[in-house]
Amino acid sequence: MASVKEVEVSATLGPGMRIESRARNHVIPIDQPKALGGTDTGPTPLELLFCSLAGCIASIARIAAHQQRLPLRGLEVTVSGSLDVDVLLGKASPSRAGFGGITIKARIDADMTPEQKRAFLHEVDSRCPVSDNLRQLTPITTELIDSEA
Secondary structure: OOOOOOOOEEEEEOOOOOEEEEEOOEEEEEOOOHHHOOOOOOOOHHHHHHHHHHHHHHHHHHHHHHHOOOOOOEEEEEEEEOOOOOOOOOOOOOOOOOOOOEEEEEEEEOOOOHHHHHHHHHHHHHHOHHHHHHHOOOOOOOOOOOOOO
16 A cells, blocks of 8 residues: 655735745745835745755655665755746736746765766656656646635
8 A cells, every 4th residue: 555645735815925834833934026026035936846846856865865875975956947927927928827847957966977876866856746746747626615604
């Protein structure tokens, strides 16, 4: 039988453009830069998406290195991508709302050849649930909770 992990977070509107997201006992501020009407008290949702991907890659790398007894001294992960903001602003656009592509770059500090590092990074990416959810079509269900019922 597979081991299943349930994950749930919540988010509520704060003042201005601020959002308070809760994950377990952690409150994560989400905001927009001042140029976009926010107060810049936290990362944007898109930045948090990339933080989740980079953090997952780094976490899985640590797990895989431990499992394979690899002396992983350090890892630096950078995630980047570009998107057309017209869709999220409600403007007519032939583009999709999401990123046209996402790039993960990793600097691995370990006694491994470049080929071994590439193979290790490929394995880590294939085991990363965040990367898998971005790469594969994952069904998303949107439901309204009727507070008057």
